[in-house]
Amino acid sequence: MKKKILIGLLIAVALVSIPATASNVTGADSTTPKPSEGWTLHVDAKGHFPSDPDLTAHHYCKTGAGGLVAQCQLYDSDSPNASLVGVEVVVDAETYNSFNEIEKALWHYHKDELSRVEVTFPDLPPEEAASVLKDIEDTYGKVYTLWDPGISNLPIGKPEITLHDSTHGQAQKPTVTPNITPAITPTITQISKPSEGWTLHIDAKRHFPSDPDLTAHHNCKTGAGGLVAQCQLYDSDSPNASLVGVEMIVDAETYNSFNETEKALWHYHRDEILRDITLPDLSPEEAASVLKSIEDTYGKIYILWDPGISNLPVGEPEISIAYPGPAQTPAVTPTITPVPPTIIPEFPTLAFPIAAVMVLILLLARRKRD
Numbered sequence: 001m002k003k004k005i006l007i008g009l010l011i012a013v014a015l016v017s018i019p020a021t022a023s024n025v026t027g028a029d030s031t032t033p034k035p036s037e038g039w040t041l042h043v044d045a046k047g048h049f050p051s052d053p054d055l056t057a058h059h060y061c062k063t064g065a066g067g068l069v070a071q072c073q074l075y076d077s078d079s080p081n082a083s084l085v086g087v088e089v090v091v092d093a094e095t096y097n098s099f100n101e102i103e104k105a106l107w108h109y110h111k112d113e114l115s116r117v118e119v120t121f122p123d124l125p126p127e128e129a130a131s132v133l134k135d136i137e138d139t140y141g142k143v144y145t146l147w148d149p150g151i152s153n154l155p156i157g158k159p160e161i162t163l164h165d166s167t168h169g170q171a172q173k174p175t176v177t178p179n180i181t182p183a184i185t186p187t188i189t190q191i192s193k194p195s196e197g198w199t200l201h202i203d204a205k206r207h208f209p210s211d212p213d214l215t216a217h218h219n220c221k222t223g224a225g226g227l228v229a230q231c232q233l234y235d236s237d238s239p240n241a242s243l244v245g246v247e248m249i250v251d252a253e254t255y256n257s258f259n260e261t262e263k264a265l266w267h268y269h270r271d272e273i274l275r276d277i278t279l280p281d282l283s284p285e286e287a288a289s290v291l292k293s294i295e296d297t298y299g300k301i302y303i304l305w306d307p308g309i310s311n312l313p314v315g316e317p318e319i320s321i322a323y324p325g326p327a328q329t330p331a332v333t334p335t336i337t338p339v340p341p342t343i344i345p346e347f348p349t350l351a352f353p354i355a356a357v358m359v360l361i362l363l364l365a366r367r368k369r370d
Contacts, residue, residue: 035234035241036198036219038062039073041132042124047117048074048086048143048162051150057086060195065240066311067095069139073232073243075194076149078122081224082194083153084232086162087144087243087304089313096140103314106161111137144304144317146246153225155248156262159302159317197221198232200290205276207233207245207301207320210308216245226254228297235307242311245320246302255298265319270295 039060048057061072074086096107114137121129143162147155200220207216220231233245255266273295279287301320305313 033239034198034201034219035217035237035239035243036195036232038239039071039195042078042122042193043072044120044122045117047113048145049148049150050162051148055150058082058194059088060193061088063240064090064242065238066242067091068242068312069095070136071243073195074143074145076153078194079224080192080194080197081222083149083155083223083225083227084194084230084246085146085149085155087146087246089142089144089242089304090136090139091142091312092139095312099314106163106316107140107142108163110139110141113141142313144302146248146302146317154227154250154254155300156258158265158319159304161316198230200229201237201279201281202231203278203280204272207303208306208308209303209318209320210306214308217241218247220247223249226250228254229294233301233303235311242307242313244304244307244313246304248300248302249294249297250300251297265321266298266300267321269297269299272299 039062041059041061043059043061044056045059046056047053049055055076058075058078059072060075061070063069064071068089069092070090072088072090073084074088075082076085090110091107096104099107114133119133121132124132144159145162146159147157198219198221200218202218202220203215204218205215206212208214217234217237218231219234220229222228223230227248228251229249231247231249232243233247234241235244249269250266255263258266273291277291279290282290303318303320305315305317309315
């Protein structure tokens with residue numbers, strides 16, 4: 001089953017990598033940059049994963065829009081097929097100071113953090129790295145950790161906000177919006193970084209609680225380490241769209257290895273793809289083939305923030321269950337161990353003997369008085 005799914009996704013990725021022609025793409029423009037492109041600034045930092053502070057979070061960043069200074073994708077390695085295990089969003093002091101106190105508590109101040117998490121810029125010479133570091137020191141970051149790769153290579157549990165600093169001592173300090181794009185942008189000739197290759201475009205609704213009709217624009221690639229696929233969820237198809245969510249996809253075998261608490265965080269794709277799924281860059285025949293290959297898989301959707309509420313990353317991340325209920329009944333039915341029912345003592349069976357004794361005691365007392 002996993003081999004069949006992987007073949008289908010690989011074919012889809014190959015199809016959307018071919019230059020657009022009238023015969024293989026419907027209404028697609030291959031020259032238009034995708035929001036999953038341009039994450040070229042490579043930053044390595046420690047102290048992001050609770051299980052092991054020495055684990056490195058491999059950041060791939062780009063400038064942001066809509067109030068964001070920058071966005072970063074966090075991977076568990078620099079391998080091309082690394083897992084996307086987190087996201088960091090960056091704002092300037094003015095935006096940070098517009099947040100209420102509850103929201104501010106979810107952010108860390110970079111000037112305090114940078115010296116503690118051993119930040120390096122592997123692709124930049126020392127002079128450029130120092131310049132970029134200077135640009136971002138007066139900004140604030142919010143780190144969404146989807147799951148801890150030090151605990152599992154599978155996306156287990158609920159997402160969390162990782163805090164490096166809670167003092168925010170320099171919150172009122174004004175800042176000039178930094179330009180974090182390196183002076184020399186690497187030329188991409190092949191998929192050599194984990195931030196590349198997210199070419200399968202899928203649009204889907206019912207992901208955001210504020211408005212079920214909002215579209216989550218998925219850019220997907222095949223996964224590794226137990227994952228069938230990974231998808232980045234954007235609030236639009238614009239090159240500078242915000243990365244507002246992530247979806248992880250596993251096959252039935254992996255899903256069935258989860259406990260009941262974990263299973264409840266996943267949805268079954270067969271029910272979902274019959275409703276609000278489109279593949280804009282593929283012909284109807286190609287789209288049908290891809291959908292067929294993923295219909296017996298399971299998805300876990302991490303919503304970082306709801307773009308129907310704000311264009312800024314406010315609040316805490318959530319798991320979105322778009323299609324619960326019947327969605328948990330695939331063609332290959334998952335093995336679900338029923339929870340044994342709680343056995344409650346049948347108190348009514350004891351009530352009669354107790355009542356009889358009480359009546360007998362009353363009768364004896366009355367006879368004694370008589």
